Amino acid sequence: MTDDEKQTRQRLDWARPTLGACSGVLAGLASLGVAELVSAAVRPQAGPVVAVGGAAIDRTPAAVKDWAIRHFGTNDKLVLQLGILAMLALFALVLGIVALRFRRGGAAGVLLFGIVGAVSATSRPDSTSLSDALPSVVGAIAGAAVLYVLVGRLARRVPSAEPLGGERNGPSSGAGWDRRGFVIAAPAAAAASAGAGVLGRTLNSANGQNAVASRNKVVLPRPASPAAAVPRGAGLRIPGISPFVTANADFYRVDTALVVPKVDARTWRLRIHGRGVRRPVTLTFDDLLRRELVERDITLTCVSNEVGGPYVGNARWIGVRLADLLAESGVKPPSKGGPADQLVARSVDGMTIGSPVEDLMDGRDALLALGMNGEPLPFAHGFPVRMVVPGLYGFVSACKWIKDIELTTFDAYDPYWVKRGWAREAPIKTESRIDTPKPFARPKAGTVMVAGVAWAQHRGIDKVEVRVDDGPWQEARLATEDTRDTWRQWSFPWQAAKGGHTLTVRATDRTGAVQTDKRAKTIPDGASGRHSVVVTVD
Numbered sequence: 001m002t003d004d005e006k007q008t009r010q011r012l013d014w015a016r017p018t019l020g021a022c023s024g025v026l027a028g029l030a031s032l033g034v035a036e037l038v039s040a041a042v043r044p045q046a047g048p049v050v051a052v053g054g055a056a057i058d059r060t061p062a063a064v065k066d067w068a069i070r071h072f073g074t075n076d077k078l079v080l081q082l083g084i085l086a087m088l089a090l091f092a093l094v095l096g097i098v099a100l101r102f103r104r105g106g107a108a109g110v111l112l113f114g115i116v117g118a119v120s121a122t123s124r125p126d127s128t129s130l131s132d133a134l135p136s137v138v139g140a141i142a143g144a145a146v147l148y149v150l151v152g153r154l155a156r157r158v159p160s161a162e163p164l165g166g167e168r169n170g171p172s173s174g175a176g177w178d179r180r181g182f183v184i185a186a187p188a189a190a191a192a193s194a195g196a197g198v199l200g201r202t203l204n205s206a207n208g209q210n211a212v213a214s215r216n217k218v219v220l221p222r223p224a225s226p227a228a229a230v231p232r233g234a235g236l237r238i239p240g241i242s243p244f245v246t247a248n249a250d251f252y253r254v255d256t257a258l259v260v261p262k263v264d265a266r267t268w269r270l271r272i273h274g275r276g277v278r279r280p281v282t283l284t285f286d287d288l289l290r291r292e293l294v295e296r297d298i299t300l301t302c303v304s305n306e307v308g309g310p311y312v313g314n315a316r317w318i319g320v321r322l323a324d325l326l327a328e329s330g331v332k333p334p335s336k337g338g339p340a341d342q343l344v345a346r347s348v349d350g351m352t353i354g355s356p357v358e359d360l361m362d363g364r365d366a367l368l369a370l371g372m373n374g375e376p377l378p379f380a381h382g383f384p385v386r387m388v389v390p391g392l393y394g395f396v397s398a399c400k401w402i403k404d405i406e407l408t409t410f411d412a413y414d415p416y417w418v419k420r421g422w423a424r425e426a427p428i429k430t431e432s433r434i435d436t437p438k439p440f441a442r443p444k445a446g447t448v449m450v451a452g453v454a455w456a457q458h459r460g461i462d463k464v465e466v467r468v469d470d471g472p473w474q475e476a477r478l479a480t481e482d483t484r485d486t487w488r489q490w491s492f493p494w495q496a497a498k499g500g501h502t503l504t505v506r507a508t509d510r511t512g513a514v515q516t517d518k519r520a521k522t523i524p525d526g527a528s529g530r531h532s533v534v535v536t537v538d
């Protein structure tokens, strides 16, 4: 071998694996692009990343999920999907390199991923058809074909074609490959994959347009039982305090849906059936609109909310009283001899949420909500219909995108979160939060406004106290109460002296119970303890 030939050979040695890896990544892109396109013909939730992500969410141990919610907040889903894509990219790289030696084996490897996607998609709780397998399967076939063809271009040819690097190398080195073929095929595959992906995305969002149109057409009737105006003193004008009503755009969102379900209100149905339901019914959205609507302010809280955390929000809801509907269907609460003690709500995305029938029928305003802060429910918050129950954490009451209500017993059925180690019954714990000053703030010495919110839904807040360092508990000023189902603002003008200080808050609810200082984790039935904020007064 001449030196020239050796150099060319060396370049080929790294070039082939690199291009093999590129081929693998291109095969991955082709799979995902084509899968996205096919999912537009099936449903967006059947796409492989969403399906595998959903399966991952369902199998994630409660503690890890809780950790993810805590650290990534509402970005937890983005992080998950990026993680899946990163894993896929890694496998694709490896498959591409393997395919250089084992061309068919590499292609078969791509198909194997398709099977994982297909199995995930068809075993999702909201999957009703085997067609959910199609995006993964067709995508994988496309990916396998791309890998097979591209790697074919990289195969050594005898007699030689052009060696890598372009310079004609005179006599055959025996290590040539179809450079021109690869240089044409690879960008073509990339462009076609991107095209399929973009087209799929576009079609998917066009499919959601029916639901969007149905939402735009909703005109919420005047409620027969309107909520009283929020008392003027309920919202304090203190910079940094949570607004009394949480705007829809700012309302926390916690759910397992990687793709927000877009439900068409015109085809939506709600079935009520099960134990002790003497007259099962199926209701349309218009059936609900025609009923007597009530409007109520209710503060929602997530069980994953840590002490001092953000997963609590207050909105004005419009809906139908669930107790009336249940009574009409012949349902009796257990205390009146009814055979069902648990109501299981099912959503279009397969979530199941169980609530005590007794609580739903005890006179509180348990709602099938259609409206949130003056508009139809936003899609992310459950359009067209969700449940909202004062006093119960969201995971045991607030089913979004609801489609089915089954009366059963706690013994007979464990809903989604209960299967994963969370409590069967979970009333909201009495809690309070310091909104301002923020942790590690540096206020000036003098009067510093300490303020925040406290909640004990359906019991009401009677007292909030603040403690500075190890000093005595001092009563904060309570804002006017809206209802006992809403949170209550409070403020405390603190005569702050220079130096480092710890501010702690505690609330007392109307049953006289003082917010406990016993720390509990969010699992299984909600965090407890007291919120403190450390500040340095300058």
Ligand SMILES: Nc1nc2c(c(=O)[nH]1)N[C@H]1C(S)=C(S)[C@@H](COP(=O)(O)O)O[C@H]1N2
Binding pocket: 251, 252, 253, 254, 255, 256, 257, 300, 301, 302, 303, 347, 348, 349, 351, 380, 381, 382, 393, 394, 395, 398, 399, 400, 401
């Ligand atoms: N379909 C569905 N409904 C759901 C959930 C879900 O994952 N899927 N999460 C529940 C939980 S844990 C909470 S705290 C509330 C949150 O409602 P929001 O996202 O409107 O704030 O929705 C509840 N309803």
Ligand SMILES: [Mo]
Binding pocket: 254, 301, 302, 303, 304, 393, 394, 395
């Ligand atoms: Mo929650």
